[in-house]
Amino acid sequence: EAGVAQSPRYKIIEKRQSVAFWCNPISGHATLYWYQQILGQGPKLLIQFQNNGVVDDSQLPKDRFSAERLKGVDSTLKIQPAKLEDSAVYLCASSFNPGAYNEQFFGPGTRLTVL
Amino acid sequence: SQQGEEDPQALSIQEGENATMNCSYKTSINNLQWYRQNSGRGLVHLILIRSNEREKHSGRLRVTLDTSKKSSSLLITASRAADTASYFCATDDVGSARQLTFGSGTQLTVLP
Numbered sequence: 001e002a003g004v005a006q007s008p009r010y011k012i013i014e015k016r017q018s019v020a021f022w023c024n025p026i027s028g029h030a031t032l033y034w035y036q037q038i039l040g041q042g043p044k045l046l047i048q049f050q051n052n053g054v055v056d057d058s059q060l061p062k063d064r065f066s067a068e069r070l071k072g073v074d075s076t077l078k079i080q081p082a083k084l085e086d087s088a089v090y091l092c093a094s095s096f097n098p099g100a101y102n103e104q105f106f107g108p109g110t111r112l113t114v115l
Numbered sequence: 116s117q118q119g120e121e122d123p124q125a126l127s128i129q130e131g132e133n134a135t136m137n138c139s140y141k142t143s144i145n146n147l148q149w150y151r152q153n154s155g156r157g158l159v160h161l162i163l164i165r166s167n168e169r170e171k172h173s174g175r176l177r178v179t180l181d182t183s184k185k186s187s188s189l190l191i192t193a194s195r196a197a198d199t200a201s202y203f204c205a206t207d208d209v210g211s212a213r214q215l216t217f218g219s220g221t222q223l224t225v226l227p
Contacts, residue, residue, distance in 0.1 A: 004157070031213075033214075040219075041219055041220075042203050042205075042217030042218050042219050042220050043158070043203075043217045044217070045214055045215070045216075048212065048214060055212055056212055056214065091157055091158070093157075093158075095213075102146075102207055102213045102215065103148065103160045103163060104158075104160065104215060105160070106150075106157035106158040106159070107157050108155075108156055108157045109156075109157050111155075
């Protein structure tokens, strides 16, 4: 079974530029999550999708971050314009069914450096 | 916000020794999960313990949960150099729409 795919793996941009990350979840997984992980910390949830609908985006800085999930499968996360404090690893995760047990499967992440 | 707080923040042991990491949390939970993260990689699910369970085993892993103290521990027995990684507890909080709230992690180093 293929895992969660993310691209790019690394991205370096200057502040005020824009950047986009892509995620392809495990086939059949209805729920998709985007996390931000700052160095030395645990992942922080940014947004949760159920199929192509948003379940929770309360921690997404909507003035600069946006996300969509196309046809309930792939997802993109965009930052525009980027700030220095956005430097982090952006992790995508998916789960089959957030019913009884919500084990999440993570992609390798995209490491963003904002200069 | 991060609910789980792991203790210690860093742990260094010799190969073959046991490693114990602790996690404390603040609210009522449906379950608590432990994940491992190797440097530069995504997180890997290790084990899940439900709120009505007190202990669970998986291979060399043993997890305990004390809901009265809002705490959990992860024991890795007979550690190996390959166990070197960061370990995170994550809580599925009651009323959270099945989201996970991660702690700050314990960095485990197993010396050969």
